[in-house]
Amino acid sequence: MRDFDDTMVVSHFLRAGAVLSLLFIAAGVILLFVRNGGDGYTLSQITSYSYSQAHSIDSKNMPLSMILPGIFDLDGIYFIALGLWLLIFTSVSVVVVRLVWFSQQKDIKFVIMTLIVLFNLFFAMIVVPSII
Amino acid sequence: MLSLIFTLIKFLTIISAGIIAGFIGSLTGLGGGTILVPLLTLFYGVPVIFATGASLVSTIATSDGSASAYTREKIANVNLSISLEIATTAGAIVGSLVAIYIYAHSLSWIIYIVFGIVLLFSLIPTIRKIAFETPKFVPPDWTTKFFKLSGSYYDERLKKRIDYHGVRWYLGEVIMFFAGFFSGLLGIGSGALKVLGMDWALNLPMKVTTTTSNFMIGITAATSSSIYWYAGFIQPFIAASTAIGVLIGAYFGAKVLIKVTNKDIRWIFFSLLMFLGLDMIFTGFNKINIYIVNVDFQFFLAVGISIVLIFLLYVLMKKGYLGVEEK
Numbered sequence: 162m163r164d165f166d167d168t169m170v171v172s173h174f175l176r177a178g179a180v181l182s183l184l185f186i187a188a189g190v191i192l193l194f195v196r197n198g199g200d201g202y203t204l205s206q207i208t209s210y211s212y213s214q215a216h217s218i219d220s221k222n223m224p225l226s227m228i229l230p231g232i233f234d235l236d237g238i239y240f241i242a243l244g245l246w247l248l249i250f251t252s253v254s255v256v257v258v259r260l261v262w263f264s265q266q267k268d269i270k271f272v273i274m275t276l277i278v279l280f281n282l283f284f285a286m287i288v289v290p291s292i293i
Numbered sequence: 294m295l296s297l298i299f300t301l302i303k304f305l306t307i308i309s310a311g312i313i314a315g316f317i318g319s320l321t322g323l324g325g326g327t328i329l330v331p332l333l334t335l336f337y338g339v340p341v342i343f344a345t346g347a348s349l350v351s352t353i354a355t356s357d358g359s360a361s362a363y364t365r366e367k368i369a370n371v372n373l374s375i376s377l378e379i380a381t382t383a384g385a386i387v388g389s390l391v392a393i394y395i396y397a398h399s400l401s402w403i404i405y406i407v408f409g410i411v412l413l414f415s416l417i418p419t420i421r422k423i424a425f426e427t428p429k430f431v432p433p434d435w436t437t438k439f440f441k442l443s444g445s446y447y448d449e450r451l452k453k454r455i456d457y458h459g460v461r462w463y464l465g466e467v468i469m470f471f472a473g474f475f476s477g478l479l480g481i482g483s484g485a486l487k488v489l490g491m492d493w494a495l496n497l498p499m500k501v502t503t504t505t506s507n508f509m510i511g512i513t514a515a516t517s518s519s520i521y522w523y524a525g526f527i528q529p530f531i532a533a534s535t536a537i538g539v540l541i542g543a544y545f546g547a548k549v550l551i552k553v554t555n556k557d558i559r560w561i562f563f564s565l566l567m568f569l570g571l572d573m574i575f576t577g578f579n580k581i582n583i584y585i586v587n588v589d590f591q592f593f594l595a596v597g598i599s600i601v602l603i604f605l606l607y608v609l610m611k612k613g614y615l616g617v618e619e620k
Contacts, residue, residue, distance in 0.1 A: 171371075175511070179357040183540060186533045193530070194301070207530045208300050212340040219343070221525025241529040245522070248353045248536075252515035259375060270439075274376050278512065281382035285516045289386065290523035293393055 171255055178251025182244040189240030199238035200231070207238070220245075253282055304534055310337060311351060311538015318355070318539070319546030321562050322503065324510070325539040326352045326481035327412055331569035334405075335576065339531060341401050345392070345480025346526035349518050351539035352482040356511035358540060359547070368446040369504040373459060373495075376440045377505075380466045381487070381513040384473025389520035392478050396526075405577030408479050412570035415485035416563060418492065420606065431496045436462035446500060459495035468494055469509075477517035480526075482510035560607055567599035 189199075198204045202218055223242050231239025256278055263271040314329035326348035333344040395403055437443060442459030459465070468490030476483040487506035491497050497505075521527055572595040578585055586594050 175357045179354055179540075183354065183537065186536055189529070190304070190533050190537070194297070194304075197297070204300050205296055208303055210337065210339050210343075210531075212342070218528065218530075219525040220346070220522045220527035220529070223529070238529050241533045245350055245518075245527065245529075245532060245536075248350065248357065249515045249518050249522075251357050252353060252511040256375075256378075256512060259371065271372065271375060271441075274379060278375060278378045278382055281379070281386060282512070282516055282519075285382070285386050285389070286519040289390070289520050293390075293520075293524055 170258060174255055174258060175251060178247060178254065182247035182251065185240050185244030185247060189237040189242075189244060192235055192237030192240055194237075196235070196237060199236045202238075253279075256282065304530075307333075307337070307531060307534040308538040308541075311535040311540075312542035312545075314535075315351070315355065315539035315542025315544075316546040316549075317542075317562050317565070319359075319543040320550055321559055321566065322484070323415060323566065324352060324482040324484045325355050325543060327415060327485075328566065328569065329535060329539065330408060330480060331412070331573050333531075333535070335569070335572055341404055342396050342526050343528040343531050345404070346521050346528065347480075347532040347535040349476075349480040349514050349521055350527065350532045351536045352476075352480075352514045353511050353518060354536045354540050355543045356482060356507055356514065358543065359507055368500055369508045370442075370444045370501055371508070372441045373444075373491075373497075373501075374505050374508045376462065377465060377469045377487075377491075378509055378512050380469035381473035381476070381509055382516045384470040384475075385477040385513050385516040386473075386520065388474040388477025388479075389517040389524070390477075391474075392480075392526075393520070393524050395478075396524075402577045402580035404479065405573050405580065407475075408481075409570045409572075409574030409577065411475050411479060411481075411483070411486075412566060412573065415483075416566060416570075418485050418489040420563060420610070429496070431460050433458050434460045436460065442495065442497075444501070446498075448500065455498060455500075457498050457501060459491070459497050461494050461496070464494035465490050473513050473516075476510075476513050477520070480517070480521070482514060484510055560603060563606075564599045564603035567603055568595050571595040571598055 193199050193204060193207060198207060200218070200223070207218055218238070223238065225246070228239050228243050228246070232243060256275060260272065260275045260279065263275055310332045311325070311329065314332055315325040317328050318325035329348045329351060330341070330344045333339040333347065334341045392404070395401065433443070437458050437460055440462045442462060443457065445454050445456045448455050469487065472483045472486035472490060475481065475486060484506045487509060488502045491502035491506065492499065572591065575585055575591045575595060579588060
């Protein structure tokens with residue numbers, strides 16, 4: 162078992178990440194309503210369920226490089242996008258925190274295992290998108 | 294103006310689906326996604342591709358939210374979760390890639406049927422979880438020491454510290470791969486499968502399996518989410534509304550769970566889950582023009598079967614035929 166402080170670090174990481182991302186997501190939804198849409202689509206297009214309509218606004222058409230300009234533009238879609246990525250990175254950051262612990266304790270076995278998990282995560286984020 | 298009001302209502306209806314899913318998911322311990330996907334596809338007409346994408350996102354949100362509470366209680370085993378996450382993340386990658394293949398070839402009926410079957414099987418560990426039995430003693434093997442699978446936690450109910458150790462790590466790893474696979478394929482946390490794996494293969498106490506599984510769900514779902522993102526399975530509006538809804542629902546579900554003393558109430562939700570699972574399977578077959586029953590009758594058949602089966606399970610459990618004792 163880890164000592165108390167270590168567990169608290171993870172705890173705070175997770176809670177803060179979840180809250181922060183939810184704030185961005187909620188702000189994004191409000192902006193969508195206030196500005197009647199976002200990213201060049203009207204609100205009714207964005208809220209459509211039908212595949213043909215919704216397909217053009219799915220995450221494939223929201224490049225990460227557009228998130229920052231979108232935020233400065235007060236674009237609701239990119240606030241939501243940032244919120245969703247914050248959620249993903251919250252989980253990743255916990256693994257990174259653990260990597261630091263294990264390397265401080267010189268626990269080579271667990272450092273290697275944590276590195277494999279991180280490798281899988283980055284494989285999914287960087288390698289897979291380039292082949293699909 | 295009128296269209297804005299309609300859109301607002303639409304937004305509130307998806308949020309409410311999220312709240313229902315989060316609430317039931319946290320009461321039954323199945324997690325929001327398993328209920329969200331059938332709700333959105335069967336009753337809201339959301340394409341399954343976006344339902345799974347939205348579900349995956351809300352799965353991370355709930356896992357991160359509740360994992361922080363669990364680590365605070367120090368029941369979840371961090372060492373254990375790291376070594377098992379190797380398999381769950383690898384499984385999640387394979388599962389997401391299979392999902393991409395399935396949607397690219399218009400084979401979404403497979404998703405419906407597999408989802409239904411996984412949902413029905415997920416009920417097994419969930420129902421068993423009612424009985425908080427401690428596992429039978431199995432002597433430690435080489436993996437116990439190598440992967441540091443032992444630990445202890447304080448049990449509030451028994452008012453004592455419980456020491457435990459896991460065995461057969463390799464077997465757990467195999468099951469975790471499949472848990473990750475289904476998580477990536479169906480956009481769910483597949484917490485039930487993770488619990489089943491740790492309970493059956495690693496022989497760990499239920500308290501440790503459920504908390505550790507919750508911890509692992511976030512990282513598994515993060516892996517498949519990023520693939521889902523690039524594949525375009527995440528529709529921002531649907532994902533945003535469900536994530537908010539599921540978190541609200543899960544919050545209240547956890548509050549209610551503490552107050553509910555009569556665990557029998559959960560059987561109502563089990564029958565609802567069984568209905569959703571059956572309805573998903575029927576819908577999947579309908580998509581390839583195999584009509585097990587008339588479409589109009591399908592709903593009632595699914596309701597009927599689930600009521601009968603749940604009643605049977607309940608009676609069997611009360612009489613002790615399932616090998617678990619209700620506490």
